[in-house]
Amino acid sequence: MPATLTLSLGQHSERGRKDTNQDFHGARLPEGAALALRGCALAIADGIGSSPVSHVASEMAVRSFLSDYYETPDSWSVKTAASRVVAATNSWLHAETRRNRHLHDPEGGQDRGYVTTFSALVLRSRTAHIFHVGDARIGRVVQRSLEALTEDHRVVLSASESYLGRALGAAAHVEIDHTTVALEAGDVFVLTTDGVHESVAPEAIVAEITRHGDDLDGAAREIARLAYENGSGDNLTVQIVRVDALPDGNPEEITGRLDALPPAPLLEPPTAFDGYRVLRTLHASHRSHVYLAVDDDTERRVALKVPSTDLHVDPAGLQRLMMEEWIARRIDSPHVLSAPPRTRRRSHLYTVMDYVEGRTLAQWLRDNPEPDLETIRDIVAQIAAGLRAFHRREMVHRDLRPHNVLIDAAGTVRIIDFGATRIAGLAEDDPSIDATVQGTVQYTAPECLAGWPATPQADIFSLGVIAYQMLTGRLPYGTQAAQAFSEARARRLHYVSVAAARVGVPTFVDAALRKAVHPNPAQRYDVLSAFVHDLRHPNPSLPGLRRAALLERDPVLFWKLVSLALAVTVAVLLARGAR
Template identity: 45%
Template structure:
């Protein structure tokens, strides 16, 4: 049975109305598969301000840029991240155009427009809005307004925009997410339409119309003109015809088109590679060292074991690792290699790391110098930053999943437990503990979703263990599955085990290992910096009171204060 894809029918119409220039602009983009599943369908509308002679350029730029640049963002990003980054860039460009023009002292004449967009992806509609264009959803015999006008009303005749694209250097954009079903209809309109055609009239026309939605949009614009609308007029109608199957993302689609591979053995030729020898054989997967027959490069090929060939979850995990590895460009993240030709079988190809795991390194170096640890941690952090920039949370960061090659380069491996924001929108995987318990952040044991701060906690555990060979909370984090139990967890200071380490290093590690995610470092780079430089909060906290640092000065100040009080009393 052929899988369902997102399908819509749409109608659009725009006109200058009674004005000489149409300062509205609109657009709709329905990409081909696989972008249809990865990024969805985007519809956008913009309205220039009438006091400006250039705002039609702002409207056109905003819509065209959104519809082109949104589809150029990483498919690992969520819709929200992709859209807001594109809109922030558009806002910055429009604002700069005004600042570099004769209109820089009068923003009402600059490159400014209102803007609304909806991205339909999988089973969700993502609404983005700034200004007084509007987004509605047909609800029975009326319209449900999904946006709020950013217009400040001074009097019955006087009002002004409080928010719009290009108005300020920093963009504030409203964002809303709604589930979609077949039959749902969305409407985007400028004020030249919605102020002159009632919600009920638009809803009635949509509910009773059969056929071309472009014709319906044109009909509603005519009604606005008949009602004496003096403004430009733009209307877009999008009806959801079909939504994709739930729990279906790009990785799962790829799995449907691949077959289990043959059993591999040394000296065998397979898909452009020559198998050299086995590296690891388990009940879950078979891992081989192989040579690329064209370049001679040594690579690693992983195939599912016979016992897991019918285990869909395991196969998806294997392909997810490959999907992530092909999108990360970092020397500190294991690189996946695309096959020479169209892939027919379920397998992955990665670079070969000639070295040892961090786990083995820790066994070989039970009490390493702090500078050695810093050098390794900085490389791990570089790999994590590459993942986090693409909204990927590793979720299983542990010494066994970190390799150090013969040149000392550190690489993060094994992305089978990773959470990818862009994929999670189409296929939500189970919450809870997905990685190794001893290194998992406390929020996982409360069945909360993981974030980049969860990876920071895992890195903190690794750093602590590298320095002293123990776990900062023992095994208690694994047992704390309630907030009350987690509140009783006590961090074991490093000074109790390694008295030679500076207190500020222990302070940095303890901040990465805070039980509550919001109290940890926001970015992994902050943790790395504090491992190399004393944090000012620690210095202030560690600073002894003045009575201990300079008792003479302390009592001089107290004496002076007492004399001042006595003198004031005598004057009275």
């Protein structure tokens, strides 16, 4: 069986020769899904000695990181999750510093505020992530010495005078160093505050770790004692973590081991299966079969999806299928299909999603071959709202097309089918996830066809193609787009104006579509809201658009001015006639 990430931990902190301990440290070693999604975290902080509240700052920095980091969206990468938590903590500390009464002390300032160093080590899957601000240190044991993984943010003025160049709480914004290193079983990492590493040589630290063997707490205590005996006048904090076993590097732990349950068989409705009454088949393809079913416990109607027979021998395909339900539970949007709570154990691999009565956008377009522009704008805006929910959680849908958009009887639009979704947090562990194009080529951005990882701009491209298709019944690049498997071919794509297929479409709408489906992602919209806005409002900055005439921008004002001009003309003529 694949191993999970297994660690051994030792820690020690004391005030040393100081009256109080302004250092703070902590660790969180979760199990199960939290271990797979967020990993294990260690953090150490050292409040500046000149401030009477620095112990509050150091404790706040460590406690908030070890708590808030595990509350971030599961789909966020480690870098995004940790950086945002640290930035939020910095903002709070800086605000407290500004409110601190010591700021009014003539000898006060930030040296009397909520200021602290901060360093964190996050071990997730087979990678170590280091986040660092200040002059605490993180190192890795290499043979008989320590490999430095952080750089002190200290500005040296002279042999006897220096100051922190970076610290939490010192300014409204803080630059956070982030580095990663590959993990190997047996790796040992050491975190220390400056009271320790300025008084104990790296070789002596490694020697104590080696001498104490599995007693890492004892090694941490002895290293602190050595620092004290060597004359350190500062607080003394040491953390030691050893990697005992590594996982296999796959994200299977998130949804459950694929080899723990067999794939669900194809069903013959009406039938009973795993606590559901299966009523009828909704859809069948080479990837999966979807059935309308009723949960026996809740009487809730659901869509039950089982893998096709071909998928039974495709572990990657099964993994994508299982991820769909996981994704649905983590996106809260009325424009994204959701999944009901899981209430019981399952006997097979399958997914359960909420059932929504409706028709796909593909079917809707067959029923409405020439929709009006306002209806198209409304549908695009709803799809964009759903995509924003993906992007906020660092997910890219990657397979947005009319068959994966559902419209219910009330006109609510929902994005469905998440089997191709790119999740930044998982791609970080397994880059091979991006190696294969998962979307439908006619709607896939050229850079993805060329093998580059999908970004939110790829979803914007797909949405632009859908909007273009709704307006014209065609694709913006015809069949050429499906052949754009290189940057050179992408540059040769020729956009066909919507005016060539549909009379009466405003020029500014065509300009917005042209930008949304640009072959170069850098030339597309940065955000979905800008595209939605430009479909309704002329944007003079778009290529080929002049500034709209006053008659187009404000007809009422235009005719008022015309009436005023006529009135002035009449008045002048009457005045001349009176002479």
